[in-house]
Amino acid sequence: MTPRRLDSFERRTLQFLQHHHVVVSEKTLGAAVSGGPDSVALLNVLCSLKPHLGYRTLKVIHFDHRLRGEESTADRRFVEKCASHLGLEVVVGCGDVRRVQRERKVSLEMAARQCRRDFFLDLVRRGEVERIAVGHTADDQAEEILLRLWRGTGPSGMQGMRPETGEGLLRPLLWAHREDIFGYLKARRLAFREDATNREGFCQRNRLRHEVFPLLEQIFHPKIRNVLCRHADLAALEENFWNEQVNQVWDAVVRSEAAHTVVLDVPSMRALHEALSLRVFRRALEKMGCSFGIFAVHWQSLEGLLRRSSSGRELRLPRGIRAVREGTALVLTTRVAEKPPLRPHEFSVPGRYLLTDFGAEIWIETLHDSLNTVESGLLLLREKHRADLLMALMDAESLRWPLVVRSFKPGDRFRPLGARGSKKLQDFFTDAKVPRRLRARVPLLCDQEKICWVVGYRLDDRVKVTHHTQRILKMRWRPLG
Numbered sequence: 001m002t003p004r005r006l007d008s009f010e011r012r013t014l015q016f017l018q019h020h021h022v023v024v025s026e027k028t029l030g031a032a033v034s035g036g037p038d039s040v041a042l043l044n045v046l047c048s049l050k051p052h053l054g055y056r057t058l059k060v061i062h063f064d065h066r067l068r069g070e071e072s073t074a075d076r077r078f079v080e081k082c083a084s085h086l087g088l089e090v091v092v093g094c095g096d097v098r099r100v101q102r103e104r105k106v107s108l109e110m111a112a113r114q115c116r117r118d119f120f121l122d123l124v125r126r127g128e129v130e131r132i133a134v135g136h137t138a139d140d141q142a143e144e145i146l147l148r149l150w151r152g153t154g155p156s157g158m159q160g161m162r163p164e165t166g167e168g169l170l171r172p173l174l175w176a177h178r179e180d181i182f183g184y185l186k187a188r189r190l191a192f193r194e195d196a197t198n199r200e201g202f203c204q205r206n207r208l209r210h211e212v213f214p215l216l217e218q219i220f221h222p223k224i225r226n227v228l229c230r231h232a233d234l235a236a237l238e239e240n241f242w243n244e245q246v247n248q249v250w251d252a253v254v255r256s257e258a259a260h261t262v263v264l265d266v267p268s269m270r271a272l273h274e275a276l277s278l279r280v281f282r283r284a285l286e287k288m289g290c291s292f293g294i295f296a297v298h299w300q301s302l303e304g305l306l307r308r309s310s311s312g313r314e315l316r317l318p319r320g321i322r323a324v325r326e327g328t329a330l331v332l333t334t335r336v337a338e339k340p341p342l343r344p345h346e347f348s349v350p351g352r353y354l355l356t357d358f359g360a361e362i363w364i365e366t367l368h369d370s371l372n373t374v375e376s377g378l379l380l381l382r383e384k385h386r387a388d389l390l391m392a393l394m395d396a397e398s399l400r401w402p403l404v405v406r407s408f409k410p411g412d413r414f415r416p417l418g419a420r421g422s423k424k425l426q427d428f429f430t431d432a433k434v435p436r437r438l439r440a441r442v443p444l445l446c447d448q449e450k451i452c453w454v455v456g457y458r459l460d461d462r463v464k465v466t467h468h469t470q471r472i473l474k475m476r477w478r479p480l481g
Helices: 008-019 037-053 070-086 097-104 108-126 138-151 155-159 178-188 204-219 224-253 266-270 274-287 296-307 371-385 425-431
Strands: 028-032 057-064 089-094 131-133 254-257 261-265 314-317 321-326 329-334 345-347 351-355 360-366 391-395 403-406 444-446 451-454 472-479
Touching (some): 008 178, 028 037, 070 089, 097 108, 138 155, 138 224, 155 224, 204 224, 224 254, 261 274, 266 296, 274 296, 274 329, 391 451
Antiparallel strands (some): 314 321, 351 360
């Protein structure tokens, strides 16, 4: 069947996507539909633009906030009816918005947005859709710019919402104002749901929309919304330049990165202009999926941790983010579930043992009982032991069996090789620049009286091989994988 001719609203939407080089070639595209006018317009536009955009399947995505009782249920049923009329599948999600509000200490409006956003991005991560289109408009953009400014956003935040994000969100209607939306709905005779709470003054956005903007239009500029949207486009142009700068320095300042952690090199970061280091921080948090809800005061705190704090200092940020100075490294990580304690492994005779919790194996063997063996052991200690931190030679008579491999406990002490007295293991880790997050995973080989070997770091002085040693135990630690 020949597609119908696009109307003015649909053509402008297509032109907007083309102008911003937004290519929609997904197998499955999601359309976020609440039932309100913006989302209903979005859904129908996407259906009309299917031959021009190139996606194969459109899914309707609806999130039930469960805040309005029967009204919320009616919204869901209305969306399901719209989807059925268009022959589309519906994916419905829900969440405990009030619980999120309490836990994250944000407004109800912000909690609802975060729950909705988390649901959308989870669908993308799980592969149910490649990307999700949302119904944000030019009026939403203007409101967002002022709200961000009043919250204390930096230059990056002043670009507002973009037509597409790296997380998988699209905003095809970011060009359209409310009169454009309602004109389209009227021309197509499309029904929609009105949310009565949108006119209540309990949230900042509603007061901005119904009280502040009419006043700004009256006093300053009748098209103040257009002015703010143009400002966002100019800020976005500047931000594109800064993104290129971040790309150029990224490999030099990042020591490692993973899904929940990015480790930055402090000297390299300090060498950057503060404007650039802030954008590196932003990129790092974006890669961890945690940039949403971070404001100017938080960026300033990160800069303070980078440029003025000493090793061991820690900063807690929203969204479960921890920033920790560890020597010349600054670690950004999210608070994930704690790993279970490592189970101790005990053995009573030399041999080869698999230590599953530690992901390693250990060989313990007795060298032959002779003076030549001891002398060879001393020579081996001088020539190789310092270079091989996963091998240790010990005086067998100084050990009290059975031996055990365990992890760090508060109050642990040992006598580092060469030291006259004992030392807290916690202080030893600090001096050796062992990151706090890794200390509980460092294996300790102990006998019934003492720590004999901090594996990978230092032997205890009381078990060292000397000219008086009669029998040597050789131990080798090998990580698996």
